[in-house]
Amino acid sequence: MSVLGKLASALGRNDEQPNVELAEALAAKPDAAAIAELAGALATGTTAVSNDAIKVLYELGALKPELVAPHAPAFLKLLSGKNNRNVWGALQAIETITSLQPAAVLAQLPAILVAADKGSVIAKDKAVAILVKLAAAGHGSKVLPVLLERLDGAAPNQFPMYAEQAQPVIDAAHREAFVRLLETRLTSIEASAKRTRVEKVLRRARA
Template sequence: MTVLNRLASQLGRNDEEPNVLLARQLAGESNHDGIAEIIVNLTNKNKKIQHDCIKVAYEAGELNPALISEYAETFIELLKSRDNRIVWGAMTALSAIADMSADTIMKHLEQVIAAMHNGSVITVDRGVLALSKLAAVSRENNNEIFPYLLDHLRNCRSKEVPQHAESTLLAVTSGNIEGFLRVLRGREEQLTESQLKRVKKIYRRLES
């Protein structure tokens, strides 16, 4: 039986619950045939099916990254889509598998960064997380990516600093910690009390 019949749009539903339930089952069973059908239909002519499938893909990937890790290039290609829902969904999927599929994603690093520059808030949030995971994989990756992450933290909106700094923390090493702290301290005056509280929590984590 096709898994498409269980998508929200095919059940006449306007909510995401059927897609989440399907993703949980596919992830729990490590159902490669089922996820392969989902991936194929990311380019279905029916936009509702596309949107359902990207939801299932990234939800399943967050629970079981290995299940979607072989499709990294598919998600990278979807970053070119004109459909914002597909773009941020693809970036969310990439953030789930970034460490596992690092070699593949690094080959397309410029494309990932370009999608962040042109993307929505969610695309940027998930992009920062994906890049941080990539940078944590190896020294070579870190040398290439961490300067971009620091530049992003210098220039992103103040309200984004805490979340993006928390993601970037994954890639902080003994060799780049001073630069990271310098950038955060340079943003302190622009932060609200609650935002600064989150940043100070990062300081404490690094001190411990």
Template sequence: MVLEKLAISQNRKDESPNVELAEQLVVNSDREGISELIRGLQLSKGIANDCIKVLYEIGECAPLLIADYVAVFLDCLMSRNNRLVWGGMTALNSIADCEAKAIYTQIDKVKTAYENGSVITVDNSISVFSKVSKANPQYEKEIFPFLMKHLETCRPKEVAQHAERIVVCVNEGNRALFIQILDKRCTELSSAQSKRVAKLIKRVNVQAAEV
């Protein structure tokens, strides 16, 4: 059984067994084992925590192996177990490119987790929003303004990192607004942060010139 290989089942406090299990499941394309992990999310907190860890590690390497469980990961965002919330968001980040439509239909769950979640939840939610926005002009109309409001109001130390996550959905139609907001925020940033943002703006402008 896959659950027997989890860290908690081996009385281990480190994540090595979970990472190794994820690697094995990816190598073997073990969909039955992945299904067992999904069922494990409904078991005790310790088992569920290890299961979500293995699942998002799989998603990092082979997103299509967990893509069918997008609805499960969206439900994780509503959990009272914070580990499942940020783990679920991490998993969604790995599959957002191929499951944008499914995520968009329940985008309110992502927004709720963004509004109430931990730093890891928020970081990954920005990537999820950005990938979904990129997938469809209709999705962009709703999500890109939301992302720009976040970029205008997030903590200065988050501006560069989150802008780098958002840039995947920047295009000809919204580039000017993206750059305008970054230019405005630069007055609040440290020298190192400003340089990081300037480098990103330069990259966006170079890409636009090449189109």
């Protein structure tokens, strides 16, 4: 039986549970051919099939990123598509494999950022997570200026989380700019819980 027959749409289901269960099954018992078939379906399947396939792949990537990392080109190709769900799913999948495929992801960073800016808040969250992982993988000189720029323009609700994610990868060359950014944004944060989170990041950054 083709792995595509196990997708939610093939089973006549309107929920994601079959896709999540398939990802868990592939993580427990890896099947390279099945994973390759799912990756191929991103480009050749119907909208329903490709939507299900990307769900399985990013859920699998969260569990066992090494199993989906070889299919980075298939995820990156989705970024320029018109299927918003697939674009969002591709960003999720790319985030899971960035630590394993940093060079491939870095090469497509402009497309990743464009896709994130056109997408939802979650898409923007994934872009920040990708930048953080690229910095951790040794590409800080290229991506930290971009990360700081996105922090500067982040919505108030997202800023504390982004600051917390960024702080561990900020190097000495960018620490002063990071501290200034935190200090500036702190003055405009009204919610006490969010202020407390940013103040904590600021203390660590100054240490």
